[in-house]
Amino acid sequence: MPEAKSAPLLRVAHLKVAYPIRSSLLQRQISANVAVSDVTFDINPGETVGLVGESGSGKSTVARAVIGLVKPDDGVIEFEGRNITGYSRKQFKSVRREMQMVFQDPYASLNPRLTVRDLIAEGWRVHRDIVPRDRWTAEAKKLMDRVGLNPDYSDRYPHQFSGGQRQRIGIARALALRPKVIICDEPVSALDVSVQAQVLNLLDDLQEELGLAYLFISHDLSVIEHLCDRVLVLHHGHVVEQGNAREIFERPRHEYTKALLAAVPVVRPWLDQADEGRHPTGEPAA
Amino acid sequence: MTATAPAPAPAVNATMRHARRARRGVTVRIVVPLVVIGLIVVGAIVVPLVYHYDPLHADLLARLKPPGTVTSDGGTAILGTDQIGSDLFAQIMAGARVSLLVGVATLVISGVVGLALGLLAGHFGGWLDAALMRIADVQLAFPSILLAILVASVLGQGVGNIIIVLSISNWVVFARVARSQVLGLKNREYVEAARALGAGNWHLMFRTLLPGCMAPVIVVATTQFAQVILTEASLSFLGVGVPLGTPSLGSTIYNGTQYLSTAWWISTLPGIVLVILMLAFGILGDALRDKFDPRLRSA
Ligand SMILES: Nc1ncnc2c1ncn2[C@@H]1O[C@H](COP(=O)(O)OP(=O)(O)OP(=O)(O)O)[C@@H](O)[C@H]1O
Ligand SMILES: [Mg+2]
Numbered sequence: 001m002p003e004a005k006s007a008p009l010l011r012v013a014h015l016k017v018a019y020p021i022r023s024s025l026l027q028r029q030i031s032a033n034v035a036v037s038d039v040t041f042d043i044n045p046g047e048t049v050g051l052v053g054e055s056g057s058g059k060s061t062v063a064r065a066v067i068g069l070v071k072p073d074d075g076v077i078e079f080e081g082r083n084i085t086g087y088s089r090k091q092f093k094s095v096r097r098e099m100q101m102v103f104q105d106p107y108a109s110l111n112p113r114l115t116v117r118d119l120i121a122e123g124w125r126v127h128r129d130i131v132p133r134d135r136w137t138a139e140a141k142k143l144m145d146r147v148g149l150n151p152d153y154s155d156r157y158p159h160q161f162s163g164g165q166r167q168r169i170g171i172a173r174a175l176a177l178r179p180k181v182i183i184c185d186e187p188v189s190a191l192d193v194s195v196q197a198q199v200l201n202l203l204d205d206l207q208e209e210l211g212l213a214y215l216f217i218s219h220d221l222s223v224i225e226h227l228c229d230r231v232l233v234l235h236h237g238h239v240v241e242q243g244n245a246r247e248i249f250e251r252p253r254h255e256y257t258k259a260l261l262a263a264v265p266v267v268r269p270w271l272d273q274a275d276e277g278r279h280p281t282g283e284p285a286a
Numbered sequence: 287m288t289a290t291a292p293a294p295a296p297a298v299n300a301t302m303r304h305a306r307r308a309r310r311g312v313t314v315r316i317v318v319p320l321v322v323i324g325l326i327v328v329g330a331i332v333v334p335l336v337y338h339y340d341p342l343h344a345d346l347l348a349r350l351k352p353p354g355t356v357t358s359d360g361g362t363a364i365l366g367t368d369q370i371g372s373d374l375f376a377q378i379m380a381g382a383r384v385s386l387l388v389g390v391a392t393l394v395i396s397g398v399v400g401l402a403l404g405l406l407a408g409h410f411g412g413w414l415d416a417a418l419m420r421i422a423d424v425q426l427a428f429p430s431i432l433l434a435i436l437v438a439s440v441l442g443q444g445v446g447n448i449i450i451v452l453s454i455s456n457w458v459v460f461a462r463v464a465r466s467q468v469l470g471l472k473n474r475e476y477v478e479a480a481r482a483l484g485a486g487n488w489h490l491m492f493r494t495l496l497p498g499c500m501a502p503v504i505v506v507a508t509t510q511f512a513q514v515i516l517t518e519a520s521l522s523f524l525g526v527g528v529p530l531g532t533p534s535l536g537s538t539i540y541n542g543t544q545y546l547s548t549a550w551w552i553s554t555l556p557g558i559v560l561v562i563l564m565l566a567f568g569i570l571g572d573a574l575r576d577k578f579d580p581r582l583r584s585a
């Protein structure tokens with residue numbers, strides 16, 4: 001990785017998030033469900049860090065805390081050296097330009113009443129200084145082209161697209177803010193296997209071209225191995241193992257990681273490509 | 287319809303046929319009321335002009351004439367005349383004009399206010415939600431007739447005051463519908479996605495949540511319209527509605543009650559128009575609800 005020695009882009013230390021459990025009658029908090037605790041990791045510019053674990057292990061919770069959708073109960077989150085842990089919503093706005101998210105479910109995460117052009121331009125409406133209003137259509141079309149969508153379809157609504165195409169819209173939305181890091185919360189788990197490979201390749205290309213860093217969440221180890229430099233294995237909200245992706249896959253130490261590895265499903269198309277060189281030079285995936 | 291259906295999958299065919307018939311039914315139930323309402327709207331605008339209708343003009347020789355009477359000036363009073371000799375058809379249409387005006391103005395005011403307050407309550411929750419919803423409860427418990435009498439005695443009678451009274455008693459419905467819709471939408475992933483972009487409260491409420499509230503609000507508006515027109519007629523019938531000299535469907539019906547035994551048409555015909563108008567809006571609202579219902583749409 002090019003800038004491995006510079007300061008981390010994102011630093012998460014001892015993160016703890018608990019969801020309150022409220023009494024049904026008075027909505028008083030009676031207890032808390034600790035979703036993650038003591039999660040620590042760094043992401044350097046241009047690097048991909050993977051987060052694996054079974055369903056309910058707290059992966060999405062880490063993502064939501066990092067991007068400020070839930071308040072951490074403990075721990076520190078730093079972005080480019082700034083402690084953003086206690087930021088108000090207004091203060092967080094500037095961080096969100098640099099840090100974006102691609103959601104798991106491409107059917108639920110796009111507003112069904114907006115056209116693709118408006119979905120992509122939504123970020124520019126929120127952050128007024130990125131693209132002037134009269135350039136929105138042109139820039140949105142450019143982004144559609146970049147993520148492999150036909151720019152002529154900019155007036156269509158999300159329901160007129162397939163799952164893979166919708167996830168490309170989601171990626172274009174994130175790219176519109178020109179972020180430095182994108183949190184991908186299981187971006188392909190809702191897609192067909194064949195489409196998964198195309199979307200993963202797109203993410204890979206974008207990283208090379210734009211120097212993006214990813215926090216890449218998946219329950220699928222083969223996807224993680226393909227994309228990630230470093231991996232955290234999450235189990236019941238705790239990190240049970242972390243380190244270099246290759247090493248963990250070759251010599252898993254924790255029982256849980258071994259169990260996860262044993263559960264890796266049949267061959268995936270992108271694994272076949274992996275040995276022929278990870279980044280096929282420049283040509284877009286067919 | 288049954289003769290040509292091929293045998294292999296009768297159950298599937300039956301469901302599909304049922305769904306298609308239901309959809310066609312919805313279209314008919316939307317188009318027919320719209321045509322009826324359209325005719326009444328056009329009539330309410332055009333007829334009083336064509337007849338040079340003047341509510342204060344009395345022609346005592348032409349009083350209480352039954353429908354179809356040829357008047358002294360050579361015209362035909364197709365719906366008869368009332369107790370001061372006005373043409374009833376023109377009067378009914380002028381009354382419909384007032385009713386429609388009151389209905390539209392009330393819905394716009396109470397709809398905008400109710401929608402805004404419902405969005406606020408649903409989006410922010412907490413004490414704001416609790417406070418607004420308690421006010422709404424109090425409002426619902428307070429009969430609009432009582433409010434109308436209060437306003438009429440303080441501000442005097444007038445079309446504007448009726449609109450105020452009806453708006454005050456109607457915003458609650460819109461606020462409740464908008465709020466419940468927001469509560470259903472605000473945990474959707476696309477709202478979270480807008481938050482993740484950095485969207486503020488204003489953006490979330492008016493760009494993300496509001497469009498999702500519009501379908502049920504339109505349905506409610508249609509059914510409320512019938513309700514508002516009826517309430518206006520009741521208020522005018524009771525004498526706390528439109529001022530004397532302003533024809534409204536309610537006041538015309540009221541004026542005719544004294545002549546029911548001798549001139550039945552004065553009360554009955556505007557009553558029929560009122561019923562037709564209400565039915566049209568009621569059926570339209572019902573059909574729109576079916577149209578927006580995803581179970582029917584996906585079929
Ligand atoms: N909004 C919430 N309120 C209360 N508890 C929650 C909430 N969201 C998640 N949890 C709980 O937190 C824990 C972690 O959930 P999280 O969504 O982070 O898991 P995940 O690893 O992303 O799972 P998946 O692979 O299914 O997406 C779970 O036990 C879940 O029940
Ligand atoms: Mg998740």
